[in-house]
Amino acid sequence: MNIDTEGLESFIPTEKIEELLQSEQNPSESQIREIIAKSLEKNRLAPEETAALLNVSDPELKQLIREGAHELKKTIYGNRIVLFAPLYVGNECVNDCVYCGFRSSNKECIRATLSHEQLVQETQALESKGHKRLIMVYGEHPKYSPDFIAQTVQTVYDTKYGKGEIRRVNINAAPLDIEGYRIVKSVGIGTYQIFQETYHQETYKTLHPRGPKSNFLWRLYGLDRAMKAGIDDLGIGALMGLYNWKFEVMGLLYHTIHLEETFGVGPHTISFPRLEPAIGTKFTENPPHKVPDEDFKQLIAIIRLSVPYTGMILTAREEAELRNEAIRYGISxxxxxxxxxxxxxxxxxxxxxxxxxxxxxxxRSLDDVIYELAQEGYIPSFCTSCYRAGRTGEHFMEFAIPGFVKRFCTPNALLTFAEYLYDYASERTRQIGFELIDRELKQIEDENMKQAVKNKLEQMEKGVRDLYF
Known part of the structure; x- marks a missing residue:
C-alpha cells in the first residue's frame, strides 16, 4: 500500500481553533440559550458556537447545556440505546504509539491473532449471549490486509449458533487505500471507524514516533478514501487525554464539517473514549491532559448539541455509574x-x-446492562434495519436530520428487544422488559404503526425472528 499524502493539507485549523477558544470566553446566558435553541431545531452548530459552549464556566449554564443535550437526544433518538460488543481479532501492530498497550515496543503485550476456528468460537460465544451487532478491531500489521479483514468479517456473518446470528459488523482498523476499502466493503460491513486520536498535529507527531500511523495526513484523510470507495457509513473519534479536550471537541466538529462539505454527509457516529491504563504503558498512568468526570460529561453534552443528528458512542472504558448518568446527555x-x-x-x-x-x-454482563437500562426506561436495541434497508450515508441523513429516525427506530428497537427477551434474557430482565414494551406501545401515536408492531410481536411470540420495518 502506497501511503501518498502529496498535495494534501490539514483541514483542522489549529490556530483558528485556539483563537476561538480564547475569544469566546464567558458567554452570556442569552447567547447560550440561543445556541441551544438552534441545536434543538436540529441544526449543526458553527465552530464559534461550539467554542462558546466549551468556554462556559458558570455551573447553572453548564447544567443548562446538559439539559439541552438531554432534550435533543429525546427528540431525535427517543429513549432507545443501541447495543454492540467489540471483537478483537488481533493485536499485532507495527506502530509504536506512546499511549497504546499494543505498541510494537511493548514487550509485556502477548501477541495473538484469532485463527479461523477461534474466530468462530468467539462469535458463537457472543451470539449465545444475544449479541447481534459487533465492531471488529484489528491492530495495524501487514497480516491484517483488506483481504484478511474481509475474510474474517465473512466468517462472522456465516457463523450461527442456536437462534443467534450477527447481523451487522462494524470495523475499527487502520486506514486503507481506496482499493482496500472496496475489498472490505464487498462483504457488507456497516460503519468503518477511524479515530484520529488527537487532532493537534504537533502532539500527534510526538505521540506517534514510528510506523504508518505516524503520518497525520494519511490518517486524517482515511475516511475520505473510504467515501470514495463507496463506504458512506463512517465513524470518527478522538482519544481524550492526549491533548486539551476542548481542542479535541473542536477537531471532531471540523472533521464533521469537512465530510459534510466534501461528500454531503457527515459521520454516522462520533466516539470520545478517555485514555485508560494499559499494561506496560507508563504514559497512561498519568496522562498529560486527563479529563475529569465532570468535564467528560460536559463534553458529551456539547458534542450532542454541536452535531444533533450524529450517533454518539460511550464505551465500557468508563465505569458503570458514570455511563448510567452520561447516557442522558446524548448517548445513542x-x-x-x-x-x-x-x-x-x-x-x-x-x-x-x-x-x-x-x-x-x-x-457488567449484557443481561445486567439491559436490565438496568430497562429500569431507567431506556429501550435496549439491537436494530440493524437502516443498514439492511439501505438507510446509510446520505440516505440516513435524509431521515436523521429532520428527526424521522425515531419513526423507524422505536418500533424496530422494540422488536429487537423482544427478540432478546424471548431468547436470552434472565427472568428478571424478561419481566421488566415486557412491561417496558407494553408502556412504549401505548405511546406510539400512529395507530397503523402501533398495530403493525403488535402484529410483528405476535409473530415473534410464535417463533418468527428478524422482523423489522
Whole structure:
C-alpha cells in the first residue's frame, strides 16, 4: 500500500481553533440559550458556537447545556440505546504509539491473532449471549490486509449458533487505500471507524514516533478514501487525554464539517473514549491532559448539541455509574458484556490482560446492562434495519436530520428487544422488559404503526425472528 499524502493539507485549523477558544470566553446566558435553541431545531452548530459552549464556566449554564443535550437526544433518538460488543481479532501492530498497550515496543503485550476456528468460537460465544451487532478491531500489521479483514468479517456473518446470528459488523482498523476499502466493503460491513486520536498535529507527531500511523495526513484523510470507495457509513473519534479536550471537541466538529462539505454527509457516529491504563504503558498512568468526570460529561453534552443528528458512542472504558448518568446527555450507542483481550469471550485466561489494549471500567454482563437500562426506561436495541434497508450515508441523513429516525427506530428497537427477551434474557430482565414494551406501545401515536408492531410481536411470540420495518 502506497501511503501518498502529496498535495494534501490539514483541514483542522489549529490556530483558528485556539483563537476561538480564547475569544469566546464567558458567554452570556442569552447567547447560550440561543445556541441551544438552534441545536434543538436540529441544526449543526458553527465552530464559534461550539467554542462558546466549551468556554462556559458558570455551573447553572453548564447544567443548562446538559439539559439541552438531554432534550435533543429525546427528540431525535427517543429513549432507545443501541447495543454492540467489540471483537478483537488481533493485536499485532507495527506502530509504536506512546499511549497504546499494543505498541510494537511493548514487550509485556502477548501477541495473538484469532485463527479461523477461534474466530468462530468467539462469535458463537457472543451470539449465545444475544449479541447481534459487533465492531471488529484489528491492530495495524501487514497480516491484517483488506483481504484478511474481509475474510474474517465473512466468517462472522456465516457463523450461527442456536437462534443467534450477527447481523451487522462494524470495523475499527487502520486506514486503507481506496482499493482496500472496496475489498472490505464487498462483504457488507456497516460503519468503518477511524479515530484520529488527537487532532493537534504537533502532539500527534510526538505521540506517534514510528510506523504508518505516524503520518497525520494519511490518517486524517482515511475516511475520505473510504467515501470514495463507496463506504458512506463512517465513524470518527478522538482519544481524550492526549491533548486539551476542548481542542479535541473542536477537531471532531471540523472533521464533521469537512465530510459534510466534501461528500454531503457527515459521520454516522462520533466516539470520545478517555485514555485508560494499559499494561506496560507508563504514559497512561498519568496522562498529560486527563479529563475529569465532570468535564467528560460536559463534553458529551456539547458534542450532542454541536452535531444533533450524529450517533454518539460511550464505551465500557468508563465505569458503570458514570455511563448510567452520561447516557442522558446524548448517548445513542454503548457496548455491553464486553471483553477486549484477543480470544477472551470463549477462552478467558490469566494472560487475558496482557492481550488487551487497555483496562475496562464496566465489566457488567449484557443481561445486567439491559436490565438496568430497562429500569431507567431506556429501550435496549439491537436494530440493524437502516443498514439492511439501505438507510446509510446520505440516505440516513435524509431521515436523521429532520428527526424521522425515531419513526423507524422505536418500533424496530422494540422488536429487537423482544427478540432478546424471548431468547436470552434472565427472568428478571424478561419481566421488566415486557412491561417496558407494553408502556412504549401505548405511546406510539400512529395507530397503523402501533398495530403493525403488535402484529410483528405476535409473530415473534410464535417463533418468527428478524422482523423489522
Amino acid at each position: 450507542q454503548i457496548d455491553a458484556g464486553s471483553s477486549i483481550g484477543v480470544g477472551d469471550y470463549s477462552a478467558k485466561d490469566e494472560e487475558s490482560r496482557k492481550k488487551s489494549q487497555f483496562v475496562l471500567g464496566d465489566t
